[in-house]
Amino acid sequence: MKNSLIIVKAQIVTLILLCCTVVGATAAETPIETVMADGSKAVILFASSPLQAMTEIPFTIELKSKSGEMIEDAELALDLTMPFMPMPPNNPKAVWQDNAYRGTAIFTMAGAWQVNVEVNRPGAETEKIIFDIEMVIMK
Numbered sequence: 001m002k003n004s005l006i007i008v009k010a011q012i013v014t015l016i017l018l019c020c021t022v023v024g025a026t027a028a029e030t031p032i033e034t035v036m037a038d039g040s041k042a043v044i045l046f047a048s049s050p051l052q053a054m055t056e057i058p059f060t061i062e063l064k065s066k067s068g069e070m071i072e073d074a075e076l077a078l079d080l081t082m083p084f085m086p087m088p089p090n091n092p093k094a095v096w097q098d099n100a101y102r103g104t105a106i107f108t109m110a111g112a113w114q115v116n117v118e119v120n121r122p123g124a125e126t127e128k129i130i131f132d133i134e135m136v137i138m139k
């Protein structure tokens with residue numbers, strides 16, 4: 001009786017582990033952080049991993065103030081480029097919706113990329129932040 005209980009418990013644990021693995025595999029994301037001028041954190045989260053060229057990749061950007069509050073009133077201007085070569089303009093929109101700035105990016109080449117973001121807030125100077133992307137892979 002005791003043994004069968006242990007077996008059932010082991011099966012439940014295995015099932016939970018399996019579920020977590022499957023969920024983890026489908027929920028692959030690429031988060032990249034950078035720091036704003038006042039030391040607060042900015043995060044861009046791409047909805048896939050690894051990042052693949054010539055693919056529409058939804059992303060969210062979260063900006064926090066130094067006190068930890070979410071910045072919701074910014075206008076963002078994005079410029080996607082590669083650090084080691086000139087690239088044609090690539091300026092996806094990122095609009096505030098459901099607690100984050102949301103948009104869709106397409107990286108037109110494999111390699112290292114940069115997401116340059118101009119943050120414009122009412123009554124504040126424009127701030128420029130850069131997210132460094134180590135690698136976008138070929139499709």
Ligand SMILES: [Cu+2]
Pocket residue numbers: 082085086087109111
């Ligand atoms: Cu390039």
